[in-house]
Structure formats: C-alpha cells, structure tokens
Amino acid sequence: MAQKFDQFKTTINEISDIYNAIALLSWDQQVNMPHGGSENRGYVLSTLERIGHQKITSPEFGQLIEDAAQEVSQLDPESDEACLVKVARRDYCKRIKVPARWVVENAQVTTNAQTVWEEAKSKSDFGLFRPALEKVVALKREYASFFSPYERIYDPLLDDFEPGMKTSEVQAIFNVVRPEQVALIKAIAGRPEIDDTFLHVPYDEKAEWDFGEDVITFFGYDWDRGRQDKSVHPFTQSFGTGDVRITTRFDPERAVSLLFSTMHESGHAMYDQGFDKSLQRTPLSTGASMAVHESQSRMWENLVGRSMPFWKFFYPRLQARFPGQLGKVDLDTFYRGINKVEPSLIRVEADEATYNLHIMLRLEMEIGLLEGALEVKDLPEVWNVHMQDYLGIAPSNDSLGVLQDVHWSWGMIGYFPTYALGNLVSVQLWEAMLKDIPDIYEQFERGEFLSLLKWMGEKIHRHGAKFEPQELIQKATGSKIDPQPYLRYLKNKYGEIYHL
C-alpha cells in the first residue's frame, strides 16, 4: 500500500494497542484485582483513556484518514484496506461531534449514577436513583442533538451499538414479534406446569465447571487462545484473536445456569477468536454489532445448548457426573425441564419464550424518555403496567422491577434492543446454515459441532466489523433482519414441548 495508508495503519495499530491495554486493566479489575487496588486502577484507566481519546480525536488523525481514503479509493470497497478506512472515518466523524466537555460531564454523571443505583437497588428505592437517571437522560438527549438532523432522537444512540440501524426498523420488527410472543406465552400458561425440581437441588461447582469446559471444547473454543475465570457477572473479553477470555459464575440457587452461561460466553468468544488475522490491531477486529455478537452467544446457548440433539449426546455424560441429581431423570424430562417457560420478573433469568418481551418493554421506555413522552418519575408505574400486559406479572418492588438492570446507570441507553435482535439473528443464520448443512442435528447427536463453527466462521466471524450488521446478515442469509425465522422456531419448539 501507499505511504499515507501505511502511516494511518501504524497510528490505528497504536490506538488499538492502547485500548487493548485498557481492556486488560478492566478485565483484571473484574477478575483478579484485590479490593485495595481500586483507587490506583481508576487513575491508570483514566490516564490511558485520556491518551487514547486524544489520539482518536486529534486533527492529525483525521487528516491521516482523509489522506488514506484517497489512496484506497481505487481499491475494491470490500477489501480490508477500504473497509478499515471507511470504519475509521465513520467512527472519527462521530467522535469529533461530541465536545470534550460532554465526555467529562458524562463520565462524572455515570460514575455517580452507578453508585447511587447500587444503593437504590439494594434499598428498592427508585426515588434515590431518580435524580441521577434524570441527568443521564438529559445528557443522552444532548448527545443525540450533536448528530441532528436525525429521523428519530433514539437513532444516534442505537447507532453506537448497531451501526446503520434505525429506530423505525427495530420498532417494525418488534411490532411483528411482540403479539406473537405474548400469544405464545398465554397459550403456554394454559398448559400443565413442567417439573424442573431436579434443577433446583445442590450441584457441585467444580464438577459443573469441568463439564462446561468439556462442552465448549467440543464446540471448538480454542483454549490455546483463551481461558475461563470467575467473576460477579459473566463476560467475554478479547485481547486480539490470540487471547479471548470468558468468565462465569456459580449461583447455588440456580446451579445449572453456570453451564448455560459458559456456553453463552463461548459463543461470544468463538466469534472473537474467528476474526481474520489480517484485521488484528484495528477497529475491524471486533464484532459487526452487539446484535450480531449476541446472535452467536444465544445460538450456542439456546439453539445448540437447549436442543434435543445436543443433549442426546451430552446427557448420558451429564448423568454420569451427577448420578445423585439426574440418575433417575430421563432425557425427555431433563430436556423439558431446561426449556420450561415461566414468566418471571428478572430479565437475566428469563427463558427463551419470554426474554424478548423484557427487552421490548425497555426499548419503549427508552424511546419514551428520549422523545419526551415519558418522564423518569413515571418509570416505575409504567414498568409495572407493561410487565402485566406482556408477561401477566408485576414486581412487588422496584428492585425486582425498574431498578434491576445496571445499564441505565452506565449511560447505556440504546443497548437493550440488541439483545432481542440477537435472538432473531441467531435463528435467521441458523435457517441459512441448515440449507448448507442439512444433517447438522445428526452431527450433534454424534458429538460433532465443528461444522457449525466453521460455517459461522466463514459467513460471519472472519469479516469482523468490515460490514454493517444489516449488510452482513443480508450477505449471509439473503435478507436483512427478519423476525419470521425466530417466530417459527419458538412456535415449533414450544408447540412440541407444551403440546400446543
């Protein structure tokens, strides 16, 4: 390549290195750091963030991008080089619209909001959190204003997590999904309850941990390029494709959830392990969007990990590890148990049939707050009304309701819809994959999972963030995000389980 592009590439590699260091500081903070290290870690993180921010918003970097853009203008627009310049320019243009003053204020407000939220949640007192959340919402409205004109004020927020996606697109999709899922869980509610008491007895943590690691080894998670640790909330963190780590947690009350959490995070991690090596040390060495990322984690967790063919292979192994708990539970009973549908108050504990409804409720509230149709003070009441409408239950206190998620205190408004979109995308990709690998279920029954990983690697993983999510999904499946595959999947699966 030509000279300016090389200079641009060197700069973007250095920037990528700085954010890689920040990622390690943050991973370590959540996994290893002793309590006493917090204060200093805060200083180190903010110094590196400042150095990184200076570099990615500097006029020199902007000029380098423009010079490089000229040099790559003759190349195939799908080449790594052209895509890198395109994405760097898009991110740069967004970043320089945001004044440094806003960035500083936002950091202060959200740092405070997190502390306040923790207290408010523990006391189940929304009134405590309200002033902090009002400031967060005001800042987010201001943030959106930097990107006007827009079609909808929520668009710039959504765009940070789903590049190129519009609020109206998401709403159109959710409007199709919502009534179908509400109807489905109503139908299920009329059926006899499934017995899953065997999931609520004590399981040994170490044995479950080991079983989970065995499972994801079958999936194709590469341990030479990863590791699993414990943390309060499970997450995946990548330090380049050669080092993608996952974490999990053990909750004695919901012991088997460790296994599904491990499968979920392995899905994120195998995506990150699969980016083309040529994209390393650039902003293309990341997922196409949060929804596409979530499609991979939900796929391994649910489409594989809660499927009958998977358990035909693994259930005898699980029974052998846990003879006391599962020795007398047959495969069909186990399968129905792990797929039990039960409307619940807490999003992160929701089953496949109800999960999206938790998300839609949050999206409507976020849009309402941003567009001014809803005030922060009214959130608890509106929350409870929507829960009743969608799921037929309502929380007895705000800690189990509007205060349950950390996202808003972090200032992460615009993120929630990606969870539900991820579910939809997972099945849309699955249907496309089935056309290429019609015997996938027979393979699973034999303990063979690698052809699934290979297909996803080819269609999704290797491209990293070269393409916008809708473009990537179109390439892989022939259409943009389409809710129908997911609805078909839910109806088939739960129709069978609940004899609807």
Place this chain on the structure above:
Amino acid sequence: MAQKFDQFKTTINEISDIYNAIALLSWDQQVNMPHGGSENRGYVLSTLERIGHQKITSPEFGQLIEDAAQEVSQLDPESDEACLVKVARRDYCKRIKVPARWVVENAQVTTNAQTVWEEAKSKSDFGLFRPALEKVVALKREYASFFSPYERIYDPLLDDFEPGMKTSEVQAIFNVVRPEQVALIKAIAGRPEIDDTFLHVPYDEKAEWDFGEDVITFFGYDWDRGRQDKSVHPFTQSFGTGDVRITTRFDPERAVSLLFSTMHESGHAMYDQGFDKSLQRTPLSTGASMAVHESQSRMWENLVGRSMPFWKFFYPRLQARFPGQLGKVDLDTFYRGINKVEPSLIRVEADEATYNLHIMLRLEMEIGLLEGALEVKDLPEVWNVHMQDYLGIAPSNDSLGVLQDVHWSWGMIGYFPTYALGNLVSVQLWEAMLKDIPDIYEQFERGEFLSLLKWMGEKIHRHGAKFEPQELIQKATGSKIDPQPYLRYLKNKYGEIYHL
C-alpha cells in the same frame, strides 16, 4: 505547592500510570495469558513502552523538572517534594544520555539473546550462546561509555540497580566476606552430614500453599491489597501500595521450597505495601534499591523463616498438616534439615552459607568482561575454576554452570551483586532492630510478627525511594553497608548447628 511543581507532578503521575499498565500487562503475561496471546501482547507492550519512553525523555519534561527544582529549592531536602524532584532529575539525566538508537538495538539483541540462551541451556552448549552474549557485553560497554568519565566501567551498570553505589565499595565488602564464607563452608564440610530426607518425600501442593498463606498472614501481608498466584518463576509485582501481588511455584522434587518462596516474596511485597501513600503514582513509590528490596525478602525467608523461634510456633502446625511426612520428625531435626549446608551448583537452590559465593563469582566475571580482562569465550573455564575454589565443586556441563541464569541474556549485567548485598543488609537491619525490640524472639515463639513489620515499615518501607540505599541504611542502622553483622550471624547460626 507552586504551579510548575504541580504541572511536573501531574506529568509524573501520568508517566507512573503508563508504567503501572505495563506492569499489569507483564504480570498477566507471566500468570494468566494463554499461549496464543504472545504476539499481540508484544505489540501492546512495545507501544506503551514507546509512549512512556517518549514522555520520560522529552525536553518538555526535562524543563518541567528544572522549573520544579527551582520551586522546591527552599524546601527541606528530605521533603517528599524535594526528593521527588531530585530522583526525577537523576533518572532523567541518566536516560537522556542513552541514544534512542542504543535502546532499539539493545531491545533487539536481548530479545534474540533470550531465545538463543534458552536453546543453549537446554542443549548445554555455551558455543551457541557465545555470539549473542558477546553482543550483549559490547552493548553494555557502550552503555557505560555514555556515562564516562567514571571511576570503573562497571559503575554505571551497578548504579541502575544500586543508585549511588560504586564498584570499589562492593568489592571492598565482598573481599571481607569471601574468605570468611569459604572458610566456614570448609569447616562445615568436615562435620557429619545433616539428615534432611524428610524434606524429599511427596508433599501435597494445596496443603503447602495454604500453610504458606497462613504464615504470611501472620507476618502481616495484607490480602486486601494483594493475592498469590502461580508462575514459572516466583516474583512480586506491585500496582501501587493498594495492590501488591506475589507468585510462587510448586516443584515436587523440592516441595518445601514453595513455603520459603512464599515467605521470600511476601518480604518483597510487604515492602511495596509499606510505601507512604503520599508517594503514590511517582517514582518514589518503589524500593530504595534492589539490595534493600532483597534485604526484606531474605529477612522474612531466612532470618525469620529459617529461625528456631519461628518454628517453635509454627512447627506443631506444620506437623499437624503433614503428619505422614513430619509426625516422627522432632523440631530440632526439622530445624537442622531446613538449614543444611551443602555446596551445590545452582545458585537459586543454594543455602544461606554458600549463596553469596555464587554471587561473588558472577560479579568478578562481569567486571572482567566489562574491563576487558576476560573474554566471553573463556567464561565456562573460568566459571569452573572459580566454583572449585569457592565451593569445592564444579559442574559437569555448562547448563549446570555458566548457562544457568537468565540475567545476562536479558542484558542485566550489574544486578547480581544486589542479591549478596541484600543478605548483608538484612542482618545489619536485624541487629539494629534487636536493639529496639530485644524480646523479638519471644514474640515469634508466641506467633507475633507484627512488631518486626512495624519497625521495618518505620525505618525502611515508608521512605520508598526517597533516599539512596547507603543513605537509608545509614539512617536506619548508623552505618553504611557493613559485612560484619552478616558474618557474625552465619558463624553463630552454623557454629551452633554444626557444633563448630
């Protein structure tokens, strides 16, 4: 403080943050990183090193130091502010004498030398390592030349690890120690061999690990500000006084060494946990020198951990954990076993009576190489002759001889003497401490160790790197480094054990 000092302080805090991040990247590399992460970690480390190096050698920083120096010139020269400017200026003046070209070449040569050394060691073939080591030595001679005029060419190298210390001082000290230690081990060789077979049977790793952690909890290692992990070579890494981590390793062949390694590293770590908080995020928040640092680790490992009063308290506890191995071994036999003197080929396995001789041999060879009296090609032969002279044994191959240590391949010439100086300093401090706490041994017998930590904290730890090592030792003990306390200690201890 005044304006320029504040600016200087802000800059030095940022620089300290960058090196703190580098420390975490390096710690993680040795403790957690999967194999696949090496390549990218290398990039991230070298980017941050470059950013850090640019900042600490920039003319702007030099000017800030000079401006700050003017502002602090009226202050007490022992104030934190005056010491900080003094140390920053000293380090800056040293760094800018070294051309960037040399830094780059040195990094290349030592990176290659490490790879070559590993192969040479595994094949026990010094010829393989020789060309790489010749380059290292040539670079070190050139490095010294940047600091001419000097009294001895070894001085600038030594100064990097023992600020202010001269080669002639070290040699004068070692010339006193050497004949006495040689005579001591000759006398011991004439006595009946001590039985320590009970140390060479299998011990359970987890039980030993837990016992080690119990011991250092008694010492005063603060777990809210630290943790212990496994690594190939034990080490201590500090990320500020609030987060000082240690590592250890388990070698089934020398199982009990894990315990002494844990005590050793806890000594380093408690030093780092003890710097005054006011020194945080500056180059004063580190040890006064490598020798002073080693004095703390050797003190807890040997003066405490291999002493009779310590084991009067802990031995019944150790026996209870390992009844099979130690149930029939009485305290006196155990004490003699862990203090057995036996000339051996490998430095890191040497006992207290022979350790310093391994160091003196290395120092003489380093000086010879630097001054030109010795050529790299003659090292193996000279090594073996010296080993015979000092310890009465010689290695059968170079892997057990001149190739055993990694230091030279890293370019760390000038470091070795600090190990022996650390031993001397440990006892010199100990004698001073005994005057203030005459009943320290009775305290140990009761399991009370905190008054020792408190004394070291007051005299040594809290000062960080405010003073040069000789100055600090003078303040704490009334004299500069003096070999007599160590010689008295050795003669007393081993005179008693071996009935000399």
